[in-house]
Amino acid sequence: MIGDSTEAKECRLKDPMDLFRSGQVVKICAPMVRYSKLAFRTLVRKYSCDLCYTPMIVAADFVRSAKARDSEFTTNKAGDHPLIVQFAAKEAQVLCDAARIICPFADGIDLNCGCPQRWAMAEGYGACLINKPELVKDMVRHVRNQIDNPKFSVSIKIRIHEDLKRTVDLCQKAEAAGVSWITVHGRSTEERHQPVHYDAIKTIKQGMSIPVVANGDVKTLKDAENVHHLTEADGIMVARGLLANPAMFAGYEETPFKCIQDWVDIALEHGTPFTCFHHHLMYMMERITSKQEKKVFNVLSSTSAVLDYLNDHYGV
Numbered sequence: 313m314i315g316d317s318t319e320a321k322e323c324r325l326k327d328p329m330d331l332f333r334s335g336q337v338v339k340i341c342a343p344m345v346r347y348s349k350l351a352f353r354t355l356v357r358k359y360s361c362d363l364c365y366t367p368m369i370v371a372a373d374f375v376r377s378a379k380a381r382d383s384e385f386t387t388n389k390a391g392d393h394p395l396i397v398q399f400a401a402k403e404a405q406v407l408c409d410a411a412r413i414i415c416p417f418a419d420g421i422d423l424n425c426g427c428p429q430r431w432a433m434a435e436g437y438g439a440c441l442i443n444k445p446e447l448v449k450d451m452v453r454h455v456r457n458q459i460d461n462p463k464f465s466v467s468i469k470i471r472i473h474e475d476l477k478r479t480v481d482l483c484q485k486a487e488a489a490g491v492s493w494i495t496v497h498g499r500s501t502e503e504r505h506q507p508v509h510y511d512a513i514k515t516i517k518q519g520m521s522i523p524v525v526a527n528g529d530v531k532t533l534k535d536a537e538n539v540h541h542l543t544e545a546d547g548i549m550v551a552r553g554l555l556a557n558p559a560m561f562a563g564y565e566e567t568p569f570k571c572i573q574d575w576v577d578i579a580l581e582h583g584t585p586f587t588c589f590h591h592h593l594m595y596m597m598e599r600i601t602s603k604q605e606k607k608v609f610n611v612l613s614s615t616s617a618v619l620d621y622l623n624d625h626y627g628v
């Protein structure tokens with residue numbers, strides 16, 4: 313999972329809430345299964361990202377199996393913080409156990425209440441939790457009470473209801489239970505590509521005293537500023553926009569070559585598996601390569617072939 317826990321503890325003194333207290337809009341890399349791993353987090357942090365989430369990890373597997381812990385979670389002692397570990401959970405004690413294991417290595421946990429995938433909903437994870445406010449409250453309260461470190465954050469990430477009053481009620485219950493902040497992906501569980509309901513995020517924000525983070529369809533720093541104005545949210549979380557351009561929080565409109573070079577260096581240094589290494593490059597180069605270039609690049613099948621291609625075409 314990681315190296316020595318004492319050393320790790322020493323560098324985990326940063327309180328993620330300080331970011332929100334700074335008064336600046338907090339720039340956040342979203343949890344992304346397969347993608348928001350250590351190497352990618354290292355890259356986006358280099359380009360002005362303030363706070364990173366791990367991909368969602370099923371808490372029950374994490375608690376049960378050392379193998380799951382090793383394969384699902386990697387961090388390092390130096391730069392990978394503030395770091396929020398996102399869990400899928402449906403039982404308070406299981407979430408507490410997962411939080412206790414992760415506590416020395418992270419700055420907080422997040423409960424996934426937004427995943428709309430069929431398997432997650434069928435298991436009682438993800439977005440079905442927005443319809444179980446008492447359970448969410450119970451899970452938040454248990455973690456808050458059982459983790460000694462008051463700086464360790466406990467957040468939730470939700471989608472909205474058709475009836476927004478239910479979302480406000482859920483958020484207020486979570487706030488009363490001691491949740492640190494709430495991230496709102498401004499779509500309902502059924503919505504996929506429909507426009508994000510930024511007005512709903514604003515309504516939620518107005519009903520809360522804790523920080524609210526807005527999420528959905530932010531692709532550039534300008535979008536982030538607009539969404540901040542529309543929602544009054546304290547932070548902006550980005551997923552696909554960062555996959556396409558990991559330097560977007562630093563103000564780049566499209567992925568700069570330097571960022572591609574950085575990804576190659578960081579990924580190789582971290583021993584990133586080829587598929588992950590290549591997928592990230594495909595995302596990053598999507599907007600800056602022609603159809604013809606993609607046809608060649610996207611079917612490359614080894615790290616050396618990718619490195620040769622980048623060297624030949626971009627001098628990277």
Ligand SMILES: Cc1cc2nc3c(=O)[nH]c(=O)nc-3n(C[C@H](O)[C@H](O)[C@H](O)COP(=O)(O)O)c2cc1C
Pocket residue numbers: 342343344345346347366367368398424426427469497527528529530549550551552553
């Ligand atoms: C590849 C991918 C993986 C994702 N994995 C997760 C996840 O593990 N946990 C989660 O809460 N949301 C996950 N999401 C949803 C995003 O965090 C985010 O809420 C959604 O994509 C909307 O933000 P965006 O418009 O910036 O992409 C994922 C999204 C993508 C594209």
